[in-house]
Amino acid sequence: MRERTLSLPELLSPAGDRERLEAAVRFGADAVYLGSSEYTMRSAPKNFSHTQVAEAVAYCHQNGVQVYLTCNTLPRNDEADGIGDYLRFVGESGADGLIVADIGVMMAARRLIPQVELHISTQTGIVNWRAACELHALGAKRVVLARELSLEEIRVIREKTPQELELECFVHGAMCMSFSGRCLLSNYMTGRDGNRGQCAQPCRWSYRLMEEKRPGEYFPIFEDESGSYILNARDLCMIEHLDKLAAAGVSSFKIEGRNKSAYYVAVITAAYRAALGVLGKDPGHYELPQWIVEETRRVRHRDYCTGFYFGVPQQGQYYESGGYVSRWEVAAVVTGWRDGWLSLSQRNRFAVGDELEVLEPGQRPVSLRVTAMRDGEGNAIEACPHATMELSIPSKNAFPPGSLLRKCKENE
Structure with missing residues (x-):
């Protein structure tokens, strides 16, 4: 595996297809996460066939990079029937870890592929140390903490959990208006289940108000003739606060974006790689050169915020449009x-x-x-x-x- 300074967290990048995988590896990821065409929370990217997964794992291992496969949907009964075959494929692929959200999938994986690390998805909604400890007792190597946690809450979880249990947190990318990604809005409005990788993103749409006795008359919710994007969350960017996350005990810094372009993956991975280099030189005086911060603005993004890490966001939504800044x-x-x-x-x-x-x-x-x-x-x-x-x-x-x-x- 690629040598990594033990005191520095892992840099984990998304890979929606082979081009994005190579971008992540080339520009400095310690590990990548990707999905096959089954049981993945991102159905829009090309993803990987079974053969391509094995090829991706071989490529990453040749370059010292670990691979975590996603199996993080919430499967219904008919989908659960095929879990055993999928897990056996995961074991044969050589993947280093499996990201799961469902307790049934987790326990089946523990029995069928005990050699593969189990990472518990943010979809599970882990917000306290007791949940983290119990999942570790059931066989979890890592938990991906809920995005709604503050730095102080993460610090407490780190203090009260076994040190060998790794904590993973998102540091960059799109955020969801739901709790830890569990949302029924898309399913309710379009029939596309966001918990099985088919989200239509209705939280990004513009909404207006209609009074029940005046059907067909639409009133803007906001002081603007364009309506308002009342559910549209800003993007997360923690590049200027990596020292605080590391001090809280985070083991892995995760970049969101399997739906994003290879250019996005390359630029954001490179920026966080450079930031980790600064952190490694002097953790007590973490101050980034401005060019590293500016790199995060050189990709398509929504207005940035720091999520819940410093408490409930005061400006967590963006009301003017559902689109991106793209210069x-x-x-x-x-x-x-x-x-x-x-x-x-x-x-x-x-x-x-x-x-x-x-x-x-x-x-x-x-x-x-x-x-x-x-x-x-x-x-x-x-x-x-x-x-x-x-x-x-x-x-x-x-x-x-x-x-x-x-x-x-x-x-x-």
């Missing part, structure tokens, strides 16, 4: 370098004269102006309009394959 986008992925030319695979259109930023693993982003451009045949071109087209641009620096070039879409 930056990935322009290309580096595939090689030769004789002063950087080989690229295009992701979004850019042109000669554009100012780009290059993000390579373990390094601060650097600027690169596009002074010329050649297509895959070596012909001079002024722009690259076709997705995934091969091209090259001049660069005195040989950035490694997998590095990302990005472009600001508007002035920040």
Whole structure:
């Protein structure tokens, strides 16, 4: 496994498919979590077939990264019938851990695949030390604590639980208006069960008020003609407070986002990897360079907050829209370098004269102006309009394959 400073928490990144998996590994994750097509709380990403899971595990282990498979839905009777076969597949895959939310699944896993660590999902809603202790007695190696806990509550749980029980907490990503992800709103309004990976996210919709005696007349809930997004939670960002989480006893820092892009996974993983580097140098004086904090703003995100870690959020909802702040986008992925030319695979259109930023693993982003451009045949071109087209641009620096070039879409 990848060597990790024992005093530092694990950095755990999401992997919705192979591209996002490689981004997480390349940009510094200690571990990744992913799902197959079954029993997973995220049905939107491509996820992994059984064969792909085995390949993903082999790839991660070759790079010193651990793999945790998700089996964190709340299965109904018909779904529970197939749990045994799925668990045997997990055991054969070589995965390091299994994330579960259902007590029946947990106990079946303990009997059928005792060699695989059991991680108890945030879906279980663990908010006290007694629950954590009992789950540990039943065989849990790790508990993913409820997102509604404060730092002080986490500290108490750490004090009153066995030291060998690991505590995992979310540090970044989307938050849900429900309790620890358990929500019936989507099922009630659309028939899509959020507890089985099919959430339609009605908490992100705009709502208006209708008075029962005046049907068809809709009144804005907020002082705005656009209505109000009354259930729309802000995103979580704890990058400036990792020292406090570590001091509270958190073992693993989890990034949410299996539905997010490979660019998102790369940038956020790289930012938290850099932040952990700062924390490791001097835990008592944790102060981040501004560029690390700014990296969290260079992906699609909602307005940030610190969740419940410092008490009940005073500004936990965002009422103006259900969309994202999205000022930056990935322009290309580096595939090689030769004789002063950087080989690229295009992701979004850019042109000669554009100012780009290059993000390579373990390094601060650097600027690169596009002074010329050649297509895959070596012909001079002024722009690259076709997705995934091969091209090259001049660069005195040989950035490694997998590095990302990005472009600001508007002035920040």
